[in-house]
């Protein structure tokens with residue numbers, strides 16, 4: 356069986372969902388066909404959680420206590436939120452085209468008007484732990500903020516355990532640079548090996564000042580280098596945010612709070628450059644709303660949730676700019692994701708050259 360249009364990039368937008376769900380991607384598990392007809396490539400399979408795992412916490416913006424249960428998801432189903440406080444359970448796929456608000460956090464919504472906000476830190480943890488499919492049951496309109504970072508979600512995922520699925524993983528390969536340039540703010544996605552991110556921020560206060568970072572997600576370094584970086588805010592902005600109905604649950608327990616040249620949190624920062632690391636964490640989460648891992652390089656300058664979503668919209672509006680691709684050993688080496696991937700058994704893949 357030689358699949359058509361699979362394997363290497365053949366133009367953006369092809370709908371391969373059904374093939375992926377069925378586990379067909381030109382993968383022939385345990386094939387005994389002559390080696391000459393096949394490239395021995397290590398295909399990466401989709402992953403989900405081994406079992407359900409639950410947490411409860413305060414929501415940063417609405418201030419409510421919210422419980423959330425992460426559950427295993429079917430292959431090919433992606434990350435899906437389910438509002439269990441709404442009769443019948445309202446389903447909201449965590450995808451870029453469902454983003455309805457980007458003020459201070461990223462909110463996804465469905466056609467019934469059901470929304471879930473502040474999804475970005477959880478999405479970053481799912482991306483960083485290479486979880487492709489999960490159902491997120493949630494009892495309210497916002498993901499709990501926990502300690503303001505992605506570390507509690509990583510711990511939660513590790514507690515649940517991670518399991519491989521039959522279907523191969525597809526990635527989104529960036530083929531052409533897309534740019535959102537708003538003068539002061541800028542974001543781009545460009546072709547590259549693996550998934551890497553660069554970021555620059557500059558704030559007119561001594562505690563943050565100018566910070567830059569460049570990091571590739573490789574060998575599970577998300578957990579150590581990015582996940583613990585907390586969200587941050589400025590004391591003088593808190594009043595304004597609260598008047599707008601935001602940051603109702605915000606405290607020194609779930610955000611780094613800056614006042615002038617001082618960090619108010621006891622214990623100080625987790626990283627000297629925690630602020631820019633958190634901006635990268637946000638970008639990892641917001642970019643995972645692409646619906647699959649991106650292979651390419653992101654660069655952000657003073658960018659945030661709104662621009663990152665505009666960037667994804669620009670990427671998917673240009674069929675030349677991206678394509679689906681199989682995640683094979685080449686992608687993994689470069690791709691960076693989780694060390695767990697390296698344990699995948701090698702399987703034969705039909706040559707597609």
Ligand SMILES: [Zn+2]
Nearest residue numbers: 475586633637
């Ligand atoms: Zn954030």
